[in-house]
Amino acid sequence: MNITTDFLVIGSGIAGLSYALKVADSGQVAVVTKREMSETATNLAQGGIASVLSSEDSFAAHVRDTMVAGAYLSDEDVVRMVVQRGPQAIADLINWGVRFSKKDDNTYDLTREGGHSRRRILHAKDMTGQEIERALVEAVKSHPNITVYEHHIAIDLITDAKAGTVKVKPNRCLGAHVLDITESKVHTLGARVTVLATGGAGKVYLYTCNPDVATGDGIAMAYRAGATVADMEFMQFHPTTLYHPRAKSFLISESVRGEGAILRRKDGTAFMEQYHELRDLAPRDITARAIDNEMKIHGDESVFLDITHRDPDYVRNRFPHIYETCLKYGIDITVEPIPVVPAAHYICGGVKVDRWGESDLVNLFAIGEVAFTGLHGANRLASNSLLEGVVFADLVAQRSLARIKEKHHPIPRIQPWDYGKATDSDEEVVVAHNWDEIRRCMWNYVGIVRTSKRLKRALRRIQMIKDEITEYYWDFYPTSDLIELRNIATVAELIVRCARMRRESRGLHYNLDYPERDDANWKKDTLIRKKL
Ligand code: SIN
Numbered sequence: 001m002n003i004t005t006d007f008l009v010i011g012s013g014i015a016g017l018s019y020a021l022k023v024a025d026s027g028q029v030a031v032v033t034k035r036e037m038s039e040t041a042t043n044l045a046q047g048g049i050a051s052v053l054s055s056e057d058s059f060a061a062h063v064r065d066t067m068v069a070g071a072y073l074s075d076e077d078v079v080r081m082v083v084q085r086g087p088q089a090i091a092d093l094i095n096w097g098v099r100f101s102k103k104d105d106n107t108y109d110l111t112r113e114g115g116h117s118r119r120r121i122l123h124a125k126d127m128t129g130q131e132i133e134r135a136l137v138e139a140v141k142s143h144p145n146i147t148v149y150e151h152h153i154a155i156d157l158i159t160d161a162k163a164g165t166v167k168v169k170p171n172r173c174l175g176a177h178v179l180d181i182t183e184s185k186v187h188t189l190g191a192r193v194t195v196l197a198t199g200g201a202g203k204v205y206l207y208t209c210n211p212d213v214a215t216g217d218g219i220a221m222a223y224r225a226g227a228t229v230a231d232m233e234f235m236q237f238h239p240t241t242l243y244h245p246r247a248k249s250f251l252i253s254e255s256v257r258g259e260g261a262i263l264r265r266k267d268g269t270a271f272m273e274q275y276h277e278l279r280d281l282a283p284r285d286i287t288a289r290a291i292d293n294e295m296k297i298h299g300d301e302s303v304f305l306d307i308t309h310r311d312p313d314y315v316r317n318r319f320p321h322i323y324e325t326c327l328k329y330g331i332d333i334t335v336e337p338i339p340v341v342p343a344a345h346y347i348c349g350g351v352k353v354d355r356w357g358e359s360d361l362v363n364l365f366a367i368g369e370v371a372f373t374g375l376h377g378a379n380r381l382a383s384n385s386l387l388e389g390v391v392f393a394d395l396v397a398q399r400s401l402a403r404i405k406e407k408h409h410p411i412p413r414i415q416p417w418d419y420g421k422a423t424d425s426d427e428e429v430v431v432a433h434n435w436d437e438i439r440r441c442m443w444n445y446v447g448i449v450r451t452s453k454r455l456k457r458a459l460r461r462i463q464m465i466k467d468e469i470t471e472y473y474w475d476f477y478p479t480s481d482l483i484e485l486r487n488i489a490t491v492a493e494l495i496v497r498c499a500r501m502r503r504e505s506r507g508l509h510y511n512l513d514y515p516e517r518d519d520a521n522w523k524k525d526t527l528i529r530k531k532l
Contacts, residue, residue, distance in 0.1 A: 070377020378507020
């Protein structure tokens, strides 16, 4: 099937849906999403969305906190722009129907998280993302110009260079080939503007609090299509996910520490004081490394997060989701500390975009975790990501609305997907094995603490797996497992290559062979672009 639309949005979290709502009055929007619309990382976000809303806060303080957390690698102009646009982004969300938690006096309840010097995080109890996703999904469903393709996964972007039909310079993005997972058919989706809003890549690691959809699809597709990718070495490990054999790295929000929880060793000793003056509210890279260190020194399988000193009614009411989930695993957080370990959480790098969210492939935009805007630097400040998603959705909307009014080369006729001699795969076991091998290799060799030798070893292994997948991939009909496997292999390779380039330790990238920050040589981004 051949479909053409004005705006193609790949992904249905906060970034993709905000963008769709911003452009829908001006054209036809197709939203492609791999599972059901709300199965996104946004939906799992607990903590909240940061913005300067209190008279005790200031834009300057939010900018400073972001720069400090990001180990001064963030682009300060971008940081300032995002921070200053924060209150408008919050107003947009409220207009779309998001209900943030309020205090008894009807003002918004602002919480704190690691690295924030002020209370500036809006939340909906401990289910902020779920509330945002609910409101956006409802608004999108009721807009007549938005068509949502659930259970459809993008395979690859279509570009002028790839289509080979017209010699347009610079290379443009023309849409994407998309697999209808239920029907096992590949459709061609042509679009004037293509927006990647595919989220992150936590599934590249064995332990992650990301949902299953976080396989780095947008980053991998953009890289394959020739767009520049930046700063992939900065994978953020969330310090506190529940340590329990059945819990699949369930997130324990940083706002629990924001409301006073203390990290302790097995013997009850609080340890964060030894690592940072902000103690339990230190930036995330420092806290995750501290926990990793404590576990290694003491040979413990986890550390413990203790909020038992707070009033039990307060804890149950403020963190109902965390309370109920822990209770399901036999832990009553009002009377006992929570066993926690770090897990992969957020990729700070991604598809390099300009101030308007456009990549270096014309008409290809990226918003949210898939994008590298320059906001996060070497370590994202907690709760800045939802904010970035809404702010850049607005900027991309402005730019793409202007773009579709410009004179343009028509979209050429795009060839349908070439199935070649593909057959149905009867070797699912190969796919499953490769998935596991990549994720284990990344966890063991490219984790919180790295060495040059381990990175080299990881690159060798991942490249071997990648070669195997390329062979395998073209022999069989595409399935979503295979498409995702190909993407995690690409993203894993990009992470390792960026990590090998950066010969220093900064923020989330800590290499024992280069333990110091080296501003003279490395206060710059790592950039990778595929030669086409
Ligand atoms: C959390 O609730 O701890 C996650 C917030 C974030 O990653 O921004």
